Amino acid sequence: MSLTVLMNAGPWLSVPPPGYGGIENIIATLVPELRRLGVRVVLASVESSTLPVDEKFSVFPDGQFHALQRPYNQVCGVSQAHLNGVIRQLHHRDDIDLVHDHVEAVGLATLAAMGPDGPPVLHTLHWDLAKHPELYGNLDAGDRVRVNGVSASQLARAPRALREHSVGHVHLSTPLAVGADRAPRPEKGDYAIILGRINPGKGQDVGARLAQRVGVPLVLAGPVGPYHRPEDLAAAGDEARQNPDVRFFYDEVAPHVDGELVRWVGTVAGQERDDLLAGAKASLFPLRWEEPGGTAVVESLALGTPVVATARGCLPELIEHGRTGLLTTDEDELGDLLLAASLLDADECRREAAARFTPAVMAQRYVELYERVRQGARAR
Template sequence: MSGLRVLVNAGPWLPVPPSGYGGIETVVATLVPELRRAGAHVTLATVGPSTLEADDHLRPLAEPAFRSIAMPYNRVSGIAHAHMQVLVDALRDRDRWDVVHDHLEVVGPSVLAAMGTAAPPTLQTLHWDLRKHPEFYSAFDGRGRVRFAAVSASQLERAPENLRRQTLGVVPLAAPPPLEVAAEPGEHALVLARITADKAQDVAARICRRAGVPLVLAGPVAGIDDPEELERRLADGDEALGAHPDVRYWLDEVRPLVDGTSVTWVGGVAGERKERLLRSARALLSPIRWAEPGATGVVEALARGVPVVGTPRGVLPSLVEHGRTGFLAAEEDDLVRHLHELDALDPQACREAAEQWTPAGMARRYLDLYHRLLEENPA
């Protein structure tokens, strides 16, 4: 039993667990119960509607702020700082926690490092493309009190040398266990991700239409889960929404390919609806345009015996064994061909591959890193 007191900072963007899309929040929702099961006392810093059980909660903001996340910087820069201000006030009681486990990009480590010894030692999980903020990651100095954990070796390879020196280890992401629901095998392929250019729903739509495989797109547009709400707000002239980059991508690149038959957008999904869509899919598609660092959706699919077809970027080559648990290819022509080869894959091989990424295993790795961090920073 660990006995550690851990403050897990999930940030201000989505509830934990999320009601639909929410990669980081899904990871936190998977990790916290396992930390508690291992004997840790966990305080969760999150937003008001979060329902995940923890030993204690901090709720700096009453409502999730995800719909604002891609707005211009001068409109949203205060959100993360407002969240952190409450954590700073709480952390002044230095003896409440042994370790902070942070998940708030850039703002989390910068604020906690500025607190120095007034805050407990901090481990931040790096969930994003580490080339996004080169000025920060190339110069940041956590002075041994703020250290990092990568979610994949490929992510860490892309990091600036300065950040690699301050990273304690790599902890692959795990996904929550499948829900026990019945689902008959279907004919559709599935994209399970927020609709944005990096996730390449337009590529998925083109290859499925060419292959004659029905495609279901499941995920929000600009934080909006309901297709009718999105259309209504756009029809009403919501200028801020219309200028959102994910909305422009949807309108310009994806919606023209959605016909409700060969390609369907069902909005954000969660719970049993998500489980049925995933279990019944012939394949999960991930034709990503960016170096995806963690890809919990891929782990979820494999755990259910669903193969993955995608591009060989980021973490995907370390999750998907080409020709055994899925297919990886850079060109659309090859992806179309692979959609005709899905019957050659064994669902059991997919399930066996996913056994190496369990929630309990993820928690054990993090507990090891917490203890290493505390050894480097004795009280």
Template sequence: MSQVRSVLVNAGPWLPVPPTGYGGIETVVATLVPELRRAGVRVVLATVGTSTLEADGHVFGLPEGRFAQVAAPYNRVSGITHAYMHAVTTALRDLEVDLVHDHLEVVGPAVLGAMGTSAPPVLQTLHWDLRKHPDFYETFDGRGRVRFAAVSQSQLDRAPRRLQEQTLGVVPLAAPLPEPYDGPTETGDHVLVLARITRDKGQDTAARIARAAGVPLVLAGPVAGIGDPDELERRLADGSLDGHPDAVYWRDEVAPLVDGDAVRWVGGVAGGEKERLLRTARALLAPNRWPEPGATGVVEALFRGVPVVATPQGVLPSLVEHGVTGYLHDDEDGLVRALGLLDRIDPDDCRAAAAPWTPAAMAASYLDLYDLLLKENR
């Protein structure tokens, strides 16, 4: 039985928990917190004011999420994370928690580490590409009080040595288990990309291969934090998104391939609409250009018996077994061929492969790391 009685889980300032549409980290937090509470742990959730996830206490670092500004220039965005962490650390001084489980990139461990023994021990989950911040990860010393958890072995293998030495373990990401659903379940004719529109996710590649294979494609996910197609059109027209890398990628490389028929963009989706698109998809596409460390969308698809067609980047080879639960190819020609072989995949094999990535298993792994961290800092 875990020795942890209470924990502050810091979700960060970008999106509410649970998110109303896209939200990778926030979905993970929304999946983890209920399982920790079921295990008898008191959870204080640090998040933004529009969050609705039930917890034993809340710290609201900002009134609402700031995801629309996440890719803004540094001189416009840096104050968001620092204002948020100021509110969190101020509240933390009056809270009685055994440890902090942090999910805020770089600023979380930097601020909490600077607090020294004024803060409880900290475990940060690493959700991102660790090559982005070499100056931080190659020099940061948590002095045993700030430690890390990777979300995949492939992510940890690419980490700087100093960060590897401060990592307690690897905890694969879980996705929420499918809830009761009374909508259509018969497989449709479309394939699906379920991710924010950004060049790393390869939506342009998905559009080209789907067109070449003669398979309708649905793109679901926000552009520059905007999930409503009408709002995106207005923002592109008024110039407020000029220079935003995701908006530029959408405008120049993806939108010209979207015709509303062979390739459709449905904006951000959640709830019943997301469930319908997933359950009726012939496959989930993940033609990533980057070594994604964790892929909850892939796990969600496999839970529903939906095969995955992807590039063998990052965590994907450990989630998708080529020829059994989907197909992995480096090149577009191979991905096109894979879309012609989807009928060879047994949905039951996909469901069975997802079995290890349950929310309860993720929570149990984190409780083990919590205990190890507290033992080191007794």
């Protein structure tokens, strides 16, 4: 296939990310698979990215994640500086067949503003947009720009202007799903895990309270704001409380973290993350937002860990109640489901992941969408 895609990963984290990083993980999963299908990939990211690609360029030397703590206009300023680098490239070369953009709102707006002479753009929505209509505001996505969601539920909740420019959804995937149906059965511990950013939407406070109530050991893994290790958060002192996720952690989660039944272990990465997830008897998602894509959900399945979750956002699309997980709309019932999770079969979870959530399935679907976006752009 002769197709050159400029993959715009944005300026926040390197690709692959050092630990936490939903969007960057997905790009790191998608790109090798696209290249296997013959797509040439030019990566727009930060200099410290190590993902093998055909070509890469950057504006910032390394991830600007820390800048996300700044006021919103300054956050947009960092995005914009990165996007200006992308636009410069697009003005100077004519070999880019399509831009696959992942930079929230600013990316779509900037690329749309290039007008009819710019290359076709597929912008992947990564966020729950019903709660953040201001992000995409009065955006006119432009004729050569199309969007895709990471779940049907996310798209259904997106502002109308985006839905009108949609070419469908593509579920997230994980390399862990490759051969997951043939991997040896994991040894299970007695604990449950919540893997993800500590944030009200992810509901670690609900999970910690439930775990205490039903007596199930719970591991909370993930960063609190920009702090990856408990000792870093402790050392940051009171100033850290300016961050809303830090305040949420101290006010709502920490009172239930006793270091024994409920533990916060900070960000986990690599083999440590996989072992922790594979060893859990359940992966808990006590969601208070409409989870748009749920990378940690498909990773759990791939590692043979059933999912216990509030039936919100993409969860009902990814999880079959009673087979690969247990879903409820009643927060209190989650505790009982946590106790019942060991009745589910780890092999069913892994079979599901191997059939639906491999990088190959995701890349094939993106190639189809690239073709549709390009055909649409040619037809206009």
